[in-house]
Amino acid sequence: MMKAGAMNKAPIAAAVLLAAALLPGCASIRESRGYIEDPTLTTLIQPKIDNRQSVEGTLGRPTFTSQFGTPTWYYVSSITGQRPFNRPRIRQHAVLAVTFDANGRVSEVKRSGVDQVVYLDPNGDKTPVLGRERTFLEDLFGNIGQVGGAGLPGGAAGGGPNGQ
Numbered sequence: 639m640m641k642a643g644a645m646n647k648a649p650i651a652a653a654v655l656l657a658a659a660l661l662p663g664c665a666s667i668r669e670s671r672g673y674i675e676d677p678t679l680t681t682l683i684q685p686k687i688d689n690r691q692s693v694e695g696t697l698g699r700p701t702f703t704s705q706f707g708t709p710t711w712y713y714v715s716s717i718t719g720q721r722p723f724n725r726p727r728i729r730q731h732a733v734l735a736v737t738f739d740a741n742g743r744v745s746e747v748k749r750s751g752v753d754q755v756v757y758l759d760p761n762g763d764k765t766p767v768l769g770r771e772r773t774f775l776e777d778l779f780g781n782i783g784q785v786g787g788a789g790l791p792g793g794a795a796g797g798g799p800n801g802q
Contacts (some may be wrong), residue, residue, distance in 0.1 A: 666719045669726070673701050673713040673734075680713075680734055680749075688744045693736055700736075708745075709738045731755055 679696055688696075693711065700711035713734040718726040731752040739745040772780065 666721050668729070669718050669720070671716040671718060673698075673715045675713070675715045675732055675734070683736060683744060683747050685744045685746055690738060690742045693744065697734075697736075711736045711738075728752060728755060 682696055683693055697713060701714040702712050704710040704712075713736070715730075715732050716728055717730040719729045720726040733750045733754070735746075735748040735750075736744055737746040737748070
């Protein structure tokens with residue numbers, strides 16, 4: 639026969655073990671996205687000294703390049719954190735922009751961080767459309783009587799191809 643004190647400890651121990659098993663599920667998920675920045679390597683890029691080949695040899699291929707204007711290589715890195723059942727949030731963000739002159743030499747190196755990130759908030763779940771707003775029933779029944787109405791007078795279609 640068990641003592642009364644031992645019986646009370648069993649549910650408490652089970653609750654503690656259950657809580658310990660579920661606790662890691664509440665931890666934030668950390669994820670690196672894009673270029674993994676090495677501060678030592680990024681400080682080695684010097685304007686008027688380095689060229690495209692030396693930048694690619696030091697930093698690797700860029701995340702993306704400019705399509706218009708002065709040739710610029712962008713190295714974008716982000717670290718996000720996500721709690722269970724939530725959207726990922728940016729914890730750290732860095733952009734290294736390396737601009738080249740006409741001869742392919744580095745003319746400028748710019749760095750920006752999370753202060754330059756723009757958060758866009760879409761306007762609801764619908765895309766705004768110019769024109770008349772129609773209800774569901776108008777969309778459903780709006781074309782009744784319109785099919786085959788174009789072409790000949792009276793709406794009758796001819797017997798040949800293309801209604802002729």
